[in-house]
Amino acid sequence: MSLLAANSHSMSEEEIDEYSDGTVKLRNANIELMDQDILYHLALGSESHDLHEMFGDVKFVCMGGTPKRMENFAHFIMNEIGYKLPAGTMLQDISEFSYRYSMYKVGPVLCVSHGMGAPSVSILMHEMIKLMYHAKCQEPIFIRIGTCGGIGVEGGTVIITEGALDAQLRNSQEFTILGKTVQRPAKLDEKLARELKSLASHDDPYDTIIGKTLCTNDFYEGQGRLDGAFCDFTEADKMAYLEELRDHGVVNIEMESTIFAALTHHAGIKAAVVCVALLNRLNGDQVNAPKEVMNEWQQRPQTLVSRYIRKVLAQKGQLKNMFGHQGLFGHQGSIKSPRRFKLVQQESQAHE
Ligand SMILES: O=P(O)(O)O[C@@H]1C[C@H](O)[C@@H](CO)O1
Numbered sequence: 001m002s003l004l005a006a007n008s009h010s011m012s013e014e015e016i017d018e019y020s021d022g023t024v025k026l027r028n029a030n031i032e033l034m035d036q037d038i039l040y041h042l043a044l045g046s047e048s049h050d051l052h053e054m055f056g057d058v059k060f061v062c063m064g065g066t067p068k069r070m071e072n073f074a075h076f077i078m079n080e081i082g083y084k085l086p087a088g089t090m091l092q093d094i095s096e097f098s099y100r101y102s103m104y105k106v107g108p109v110l111c112v113s114h115g116m117g118a119p120s121v122s123i124l125m126h127e128m129i130k131l132m133y134h135a136k137c138q139e140p141i142f143i144r145i146g147t148c149g150g151i152g153v154e155g156g157t158v159i160i161t162e163g164a165l166d167a168q169l170r171n172s173q174e175f176t177i178l179g180k181t182v183q184r185p186a187k188l189d190e191k192l193a194r195e196l197k198s199l200a201s202h203d204d205p206y207d208t209i210i211g212k213t214l215c216t217n218d219f220y221e222g223q224g225r226l227d228g229a230f231c232d233f234t235e236a237d238k239m240a241y242l243e244e245l246r247d248h249g250v251v252n253i254e255m256e257s258t259i260f261a262a263l264t265h266h267a268g269i270k271a272a273v274v275c276v277a278l279l280n281r282l283n284g285d286q287v288n289a290p291k292e293v294m295n296e297w298q299q300r301p302q303t304l305v306s307r308y309i310r311k312v313l314a315q316k317g318q319l320k321n322m323f324g325h326q327g328l329f330g331h332q333g334s335i336k337s338p339r340r341f342k343l344v345q346q347e348s349q350a351h352e
């Protein structure tokens with residue numbers, strides 16, 4: 001039993017640091033005592049799959065709202081790091097049969113969709129953090145690649161979050177646990193944010209900035225939009241609110257940064273949020289840029305994150321070692337239990 005599991009209480013941040021050997025520690029002694037841990041929303045399990053063999057080499061966990069964005073990112077990063085799939089194989093959605101999230105693995109990079117808003121991200125984060133633990137991943141870095149509304153910044157601007165604020169401008173995420181309210185700090189890694197910023201190029205035909213991000217639980221009323229199904233405030237109220245946000249240093253609004261920051265920080269995992277603005281909210285509420293333009297904009301955070309991943313892999317001398325490889329499995333890869341394997345075969349046949 002690990003030091004952590006031997007403790008009946010939840011570990012403090014200091015204790016986690018003290019025992020840290022680079023692997024992800026769980027602040028939950030129950031998991032170690034369970035026969036198996038089913039990561040239900042990922043369609044994976046600690047007994048049905050060899051999670052260490054499948055995911056032990058993961059160094060970067062990149063997340064974004066939609067399955068398509070993360071599939072695109074998987075193909076993009078594969079090319080960027082020169083990763084070659086085994087002959088005759090193609091990228092597979094590892095979590096396809098959860099029908100919840102999509103997950104693609106490209107060597108040391110996991111690309112996962114998280115859906116919209118805190119509840120969806122929270123469920124995924126619990127299971128991703130446990131996945132890192134079961135797989136014994138060494139110092140994984142989590143990066144959210146998202147979209148947002150800019151405040152005083154034009155559509156297409158890339159924004160790196162330096163502080164994630166909830167709708168009451170607190171740098172924390174509120175949880176309700178056993179009916180009680182708990183606040184956890186929504187801390188991102190400042191050094192990582194600065195490093196990402198340093199990778200913006202003067203040749204990029206767009207700005208990359210760092211600033212505070214407001215995280216809301218809604219896209220419409222919650223973000224002060226006038227174009228929802230309901231609106232009980234005036235345009236002047238809205239503009240005054242956005243100006244107040246700007247005075248606080250807020251440069252963008254999205255819906256996941258505080259939960260993402262709070263749960264990664266609670267797990268002792270370094271994390272960053274990089275979003276592209278789809279519009280300047282000071283000019284309007286509707287997201288109306290042409291599809292091709294928005295697709296190109298959404299590539300921009302991916303390009304920045306790819307520069308970072310390439311840089312880290314190059315520093316480790318691993319950029320050219322991606323060929324041949326271990327570590328890419330479809331949903332059926334490395335399944336340990338024959339029963340689960342049969343189930344997956346049946347599911348696959350049913351969907352052919
Ligand atoms: O990563 P995505 O593009 O999902 O981030 C933002 C915040 C909400 O999830 C969504 C609202 O359109 O976009």
Ligand SMILES: O=c1cc[nH]c(=O)[nH]1
Nearest residue numbers: 147148149253254255
């Ligand atoms: O305005 C926006 C655009 C994208 N995502 C958001 O949450 N808000």
